[in-house]
Amino acid sequence: DKPKQTKPLRIAVAANFAPALKILLANLPNKDAINVQMISAATGTLYLQIKHGAPFDLFLSADSMRPELLEQEKLIIADSRKTYAYGQIALWSATRALSGLSELNHYSGKLAIANPDTAPYGKAAQQALTKLSLWPQVQNNLITGMNINQTFQQVRSQAVPFGIVAYSQLAMNKYQGIIIPPEYYQPISQQLVIIKSSQQVKLAQQISDFILQEDNQEKLVQLGYLPIKSIPLIEKNNQVNTQYD
Amino acid sequence: MSRIDNSNNSSAIRNISDEQLAVAQPKRAAPSTLALAFKLAFSHLEISIKQNISISAITGIYGDSGSGKSSLLRVIAGLEPRAKGQVSLNGTVLQDSDNKAFIKAEKRQIGLVFQDSRLFPHLSVYQNLAYGAKRQTNRQLTIEKVLALTQLNQLQHQNVTLLSGGEKQRVSIARALLAEPKLLLLDEPFSALDKSTKSQMLTILKAIQQQLQLPMLYVSHSLSELQYIADQLVVVSAGKITQVAPIHQAIHQLNSRGETSPKTSLSLTIAEHLPDYGLTRLTLPAKKSTSKNHNIYLPILEQSNSQRLISQQLPCIIYARDISISKTKPEHSSIVNHLPASISVIQYNKTNALVTLKANEQEFYAQISLWSAKRMALTTESKVYIQFKANAVHSYYFTEPTANA
Amino acid sequence: MSRIDNSNNSSAIRNISDEQLAVAQPKRAAPSTLALAFKLAFSHLEISIKQNISISAITGIYGDSGSGKSSLLRVIAGLEPRAKGQVSLNGTVLQDSDNKAFIKAEKRQIGLVFQDSRLFPHLSVYQNLAYGAKRQTNRQLTIEKVLALTQLNQLQHQNVTLLSGGEKQRVSIARALLAEPKLLLLDEPFSALDKSTKSQMLTILKAIQQQLQLPMLYVSHSLSELQYIADQLVVVSAGKITQVAPIHQAIHQLNSRGETSPKTSLSLTIAEHLPDYGLTRLTLPAKKSTSKNHNIYLPILEQSNSQRLISQQLPCIIYARDISISKTKPEHSSIVNHLPASISVIQYNKTNALVTLKANEQEFYAQISLWSAKRMALTTESKVYIQFKANAVHSYYFTEPTANA
Amino acid sequence: MTDISADLLALITTLKMAAVTTVILLIIGTPMAWYLAKWQSRFKVFFEAVVALPLVLPPTVLGFYLLLAFSPTSLPGQLWQSATGSQLAFSFSAIVIGSVLYSLPFVVQPLQKAFEQLGDHHLEAAAMLGAGPIDRFFSVVLPLTKASFITATALGFAHTVGEFGVVLMIGGNIPGETRVLSIALFDHVEAFNYANAHLLSAGLLIASLILLSLVYLLGNNFNKKQQGTVKL
Amino acid sequence: MTDISADLLALITTLKMAAVTTVILLIIGTPMAWYLAKWQSRFKVFFEAVVALPLVLPPTVLGFYLLLAFSPTSLPGQLWQSATGSQLAFSFSAIVIGSVLYSLPFVVQPLQKAFEQLGDHHLEAAAMLGAGPIDRFFSVVLPLTKASFITATALGFAHTVGEFGVVLMIGGNIPGETRVLSIALFDHVEAFNYANAHLLSAGLLIASLILLSLVYLLGNNFNKKQQGTVKL
């Protein structure tokens, strides 16, 4: 019953969410009839590209700031901006299993985080570290990545002993880390928007709805994100050492 | 005992010699006229030339090292746009700094054999020749023929960077010939050749000149080479042309300036061959009807061509030191040539005297010791005999060149 | 009327001539011995040399274009590690392919003046000379002195890429001299020079050779150049050494092979100067005590040096064509030199006869026409007179060189 | 679409981009290099520096500025649109233009130096044999500077293949159009497809190794003939 | 720390990194280029290709592999640690090593071609005047290939300044140590500090323009003397 697709539907997705989106889209109903292209890059890059006419239909950002800017710039379909997931951060080491956040207390080595000035996960890490009063201590030993993926690779290569990475990265690669409680940082709300220039708004809307669907939101939990309804909630699969305070 | 006969490459030369002999009466085309009026200033020397040169066959250019010979050729060739003034060939303006006219080198149809060969290092010998041949349309010469003439057959697939000095020069000249330009400039093209190869190459060059009616300017340090090949001489000195004259006259003028070993330069008519005596008789024709022809003998000319040479002109040099003077008709001597002559000038130098004599209006130069001059009490107008050996009569090809030996 | 006297650069030459004359009795050092036994195969030619050469002063190397002269020098210089066999100098093995021994070019203390100059394009004339001078410790020559000797003073700040052909050669030789090697190899170093510059350069080279006691190998196509400068000749032909002999003997051997214009090559003792007659008297000493010394006259030697030349040896060439034979003692002729001689060989050629004669055990060669030979009925053992003009006695420096003129 | 076929598509796009870019680079870079080599002026150094400038900016930043220029709201972008009827940014043309700019120095500089070292001797000889400027270029300059042309081609091609920042920014990673191998490789790493990433890297390296070896093989014929007796 | 002073610090780090890298590149690149130029072997092309390889991998991917190699748990990283006592990854040394690898082809290739074009004539002449290998290099090869050395230096330096992916991955953006200008510039763009980004880009371009012009000026002395009569 769908009109024949002339162009593929192009979903621009923040690099850190691309693997998750791929898993979700695998279950898209009549996915064989729909031609979807996933284009992943850093959120900032995608934003700039959309601003300058990139032929994208749907944009899944890793933050809420860029979608808001696009909205202000009137480059999106009205009311299409939705939060589709919340990111979580976790402390991780690739060299050994961690006992808890307290491992950072007397740590004086290098710590990898994403760039707090440009990457939402970096900003969250900074907030958490500040909250934990560790910021002054680690500030001069930071290895800052261009984005959270780079930080993950830097830790994964064991070149840095500790890093604050996205929990989704750990979940998808089956690594064990210490989730940092969401109350330590402002929620990393990841938003999506439908681009105004899209000629397949219906289809884009369909995918947007699909991602926000309950069952897919549930799936996001396994992939390391918090579902959209969860923000007032206390996390369920709690591995965080609550004796931390 | 001609070198050519002994050489194992003589067949190549005979090929072209058979078609067109070195001394064959040239079927003259109208001469090319080169009008030069330019200055070209370098740090230490200003080349300043104002001269019209009419080139009918091969015009020699002679001058000291650093006098500006190569630079002159470069201007004519179109490689010196910086030259101020005019250059034209047969009325066509080649360059004119006042009118900002400049015909590019490649449009002038002028060939130049550089002093330093300048072969293309990425091409083989054959390909270097083909480079020249491909870009012209006359095609009177074939690559194969020129390869044979310049004795490069064996080397045709060789990498040119590995050639010996003399081989490079031969490739360079072969390449220029194959381009068949309207005017060919040659800058000391044979300086690295041994004497016998050089004399073969000179003969070939001369034959090609006549066959193609291709005017040439030929730079050399060797007057005997120039006397053989050129019919006119341009003398360059310190950036200026100091003399332009027919070859014999130019050489005689150089005599009196004391610039070279003095010599008599003349062309004689071949009269007959005397194989029994090993001599060829030439005649010095009487210019006044009253006097009779004189005979001059030289070692017999090469057999294969000799018959057809009869009545042709042969350029000869007789060094002044080879001519002696006798007051009586010489007898009992191996010297075959003796002509009655009258002394016109006696020039006393520091170590010897240069005597100018006339026989049948032809000037001869004899260089004798001061002692002899004194002893024999020579005066101008005295009637004497000049004598010289048959071997003293030099012609570059037909008898052995003594020069450079 | 020597060219040197007329030249405006003669002061430079006189400087060195004053210290050490071209014909000064050399204070001989022990000769250098070059032992060569190698093969070097190219596509068209195999250089195959097995020869010991003892170099006391300047040894000439003579041969046709492409015969392998430059390649021979390259092997000696250490630029051909591919050569199979041995090369040693004064007992020191320079290379030995069997024992994988190879002394590098820069360690051999051998200098080489390349046929193609190879000046460093990034350095000025002066800097090119300084390059050679800087890397050696003897410092017997200064750059300033060599600049003056090679007449390059004016050009010392010039960019070498803009020099004329002859200028480049002079810079190249000056640079090699300043490196003051133990053995100097020269590959046609003066081919682009005009005659008078060339004879000046030859004289300077000879003087420097004696001053520094620097043995040299000198490649040239010109026998007269080699006769003047070399005391020994190596003849190269098609990749092989065909002859090694003292210079006069080597030239005489080339006569009988018909390879060049035949000539008598000899060294004579300077006896006295006769300024009134414009002659210098040389003596041909009697080799048998029974016979008396003969005199040979040539145009008087340059004034400034002449007195001190007395009793020194002068290398001379007399071309066979310049010598005539008379059955009676010649009179009434301007010919000053006549010596009684006896005929030892008569070689009849196609166009002439080459007569070998002996006077005081010295061989002389006379080339006469077949006609004269017949007419005079010459036979071996006949007693005759040989006669030649004073001007026929050539010495490269002191009288005008006739060659190449 | 499987990963493999996606990578294949990226490979094809990459080869297309690199080939087109290299051809354009040679066509515009050769005359530029010649001009710079033969031009005698005080300002020459300035233009030489300008050619080298794309190197100094990080590719992503260069890409950023190019994006500004190519966007449909900027003058160059609009001119392109009115000339061709299609948008410049995020098109194949855009990544080619970006690559040309970015790789220009790698083509111009080796050629320029080769032309400078060539000197005039052989050109003069060719002119005397009747060869005009174009003829001289193809019959003398090109064969004598062949090695440098090969270097220039290899550097230009390889640099374009490995390019990432500029292409990503102005191309937009669109499969089949602007998604090139370097981006695909990066995506694999980002998406934790390490096995794929290793495979693709290894494939890319081996393919490049073979390709470059072949290219350099071409360039070596001429040198083989040299004597090479005095090594340094 | 203000933006300006942070950028200044990044500038200093950049200059230090580029300078050290360029010096190292010249020191190791020159003998490599010489060897490749003079070596006569079938395998030569293979090594030539290997030198050019860093070009083919996108910098971030190259950086990824270097990071694996430099980490304290890998062999090269451990060797470094035991030799120097400090960690390799995220050190100034690491970004220098990365830059050296990445910029190597830009130095080796122009030099190699220059050495090949040089031929043996002048080397033989120098040897005959008593100059040994080292002497020949400095007195003949270096001055005659000066222009190519300058190209190599300029390309190597500029490419190192503009480098981004490798340095970021293995350097970790540590202010005063591994935070270089290209990263700072990228950060400005990402953080919407366009004014700062434009300022920094313009500064970088102008500074580079001046620097490169000076460098090329050095290289032009020799050519001025040429005749240059037959232009193409």
Ligand SMILES: Nc1ncnc2c1ncn2[C@@H]1O[C@H](COP(=O)(O)OP(=O)(O)OP(=O)(O)O)[C@@H](O)[C@H]1O
């Ligand atoms: N482009 C130039 N710039 C400066 N000086 C030059 C230039 N070309 C030639 N010269 C100088 O001009 C003079 C004449 O040079 P040219 O090459 O014409 O001499 P030549 O007569 O051919 O000498 P040779 O017989 O030695 O080849 C020389 O002193 C040379 O150094």
Ligand SMILES: Nc1ncnc2c1ncn2[C@@H]1O[C@H](COP(=O)(O)OP(=O)(O)OP(=O)(O)O)[C@@H](O)[C@H]1O
């Ligand atoms: N490296 C090489 N490879 C192949 N052939 C060579 C090589 N070097 C020289 N030849 C050839 O060997 C022969 C001898 O060359 P060489 O340069 O020694 O001659 P030459 O006696 O110096 O001649 P010229 O008087 O013309 O300079 C020539 O035919 C030349 O082509």
Ligand SMILES: [Mg+2]
């Ligand atoms: Mg000249």
Ligand SMILES: [Mg+2]
């Ligand atoms: Mg030679």
